Amino acid sequence: MCNFAAIKFDSMAKNKTQYFCKNCGAQSAQWIGRCPSCGEWNTFEEEVIVREETPAKGRSNATVTKSAPKPIDEVSLQQLPRISTTFGEFDRVLGGGIVAGSIVLLGGEPGIGKSTLLLQMALNIKEAKVLYVSGEESEAQLKMRAARLFAQKAPNCYVLTETSTQEIFKHVETLRPDIIIVDSIQTMQSSLLDSAAGSISQLKECAAEFQHLAKTTGIPVFLIGHITKDGTLAGPKILEHIVDTVLQFEGDQHYGYRIVRCIKNRFGSTSELGIFEMTQDGLHEILNPSEILLSQHEEDYSGNAVASILEGNRPMMIETQALVSTAVYGVPQRSATGYDIRRMNMLLAVLEKRCHFKLGAKDVFLNIAGGVRVEDPAINLAIVAAILSSAIDMPIDTKTCFAGEMGLSGEVRPVSRIVQRIAEADKLGFTRMFVSKYNLKGIKTSDYTIKIIPITKVEEMMKQLFGNN
Ligand code: TYD
Ligand code: MG
Secondary structure, three states: OHHHHHHHHOOOOOEEEEEEEEOOOOEOOOOOEEEEOOOOOOOOOEEEEEEEOOOOOOOOHHHHHOOOOOOOHHHOOOOOOOOOOHHHHHHOOOOOOEOOOEEEEEEEEOOOOOOHHHHHHHHOOOOOOOOEEEEOOHHHHHHHHOOOOOOOEEEEEEOOOOHHHHEEEHHHHOOHHHHHHEHHHHHHHHHOOOOOOOOOOHHHHHHHHHHHHHHHOOEEEEEEEEEOOOOOHHHHHHOOOOOOOOEEEOOOOOOOOOEEEEEEEOOOOOOOEEEEEEEEEEEEOOOOOHHHOOOOOOOOOOEEEEEEEEEEOOEEEEEEEEEEOOOOOOOOOOEEEEHHHHHHHHHHHHHHHHOOOOOOOOOEEOOOOOOOOOHHHHHHHHHHHHHHHHOOOOOOOEEEEEEOOOOOOEEEEEEHHHHHHHHHHHOOOOEEEEEEHHHOOOOHHHOOEEEEEOOHHHHEEEEEEEOOO
């Protein structure tokens, strides 16, 4: 079945290259420091224009001769076989496991735990031979990490410290692994190009070679890609269209929680999300996220409000904390952790303008529990409640939760899949939930023990929460 001959590349092949400006696309035969067209500095990158390959071994020729148009009705539907990653959370994000011949990019900031996650997977998988190619760590370093993560023997896990793709393909041919992990794509180098490892053209070329390997041999390939904090060197971004699945590994370095988010998936939904906790002995799955995202305090503190959010298809309860205080310095400070500061400023503007809260001269700090970044706009209502609670220094009782979006005119808007959210809040023992009135069409609130409070405006919520204060 495996066509290993197809993965050989002629290392003596010569390529024609040109230099392109990353910013405006201007072309040049040689590298220039400053783009004459747009004036940007250091934007020229080498790109391959023509690759001269021996026709018999060429990539494109092999596919041209075999392919022919076919009516889609005649294409047989195959259930793609999937290999489990041994992490339920990871499998779900991938759409049910690793698909044969697929190429997955796992992106994330340095030190977030990408190598740990994939090495742990490689060690845990029993039924498949896994090759872990590392261009970053030595065998001894990998062994040390493996010893921390896994006490048992892992006879099916092989490590290779190599950065040349052509060398890797040779080893793949002899070892014939079932899964390949490449750590990281930025350290890989193809001898078909002269440019340094990590340059745009090397990234593209190496990714294309691994993609070719995956497609011709059916071996799934995982590529690890670094993304820097400020997003300037967004190398993996340019790979997104080459690969089948793009996963992002994120989390706050200072908290133990890590999230694998799916950004693109040809074999499943993109709305899935897996939650892990980084511990002394590696990553552990978190099966019930609500338990960790709610603080365990018994007393009521002002400034805390619980939101019912959906991440992927999974509902979870998460605590939001706000601190509103009088600004000591002239310009009030605004800061948000786990939430977009611009969205917070928008909510503050709505509160100021529509609800006549004088927040303009106040410092506002916002924190989402666990360092988790929340995208679901249903968290807005809880954030508003937390800010108001802190502003007037009156606590909200811990058994109350919120799910609603805020409009610019101060109206509380409906959110998606409200039934799932209510059911989760009910299951976790919440007694009161504020939702938009427009969300309750066709929903029988009497089915739940939790009291559903429909509202249309923030003022109504204020009255219910704090009386006439
Ligand atoms: P790593 O997987 O090397 O990150 P990446 O490959 O994304 O750069 O993870 C590095 C961090 O994880 C490091 O700061 C130490 C921490 N860590 C643990 O807390 N527990 C462990 O068992 C391991 C292996 C790492
Ligand atoms: Mg690493």
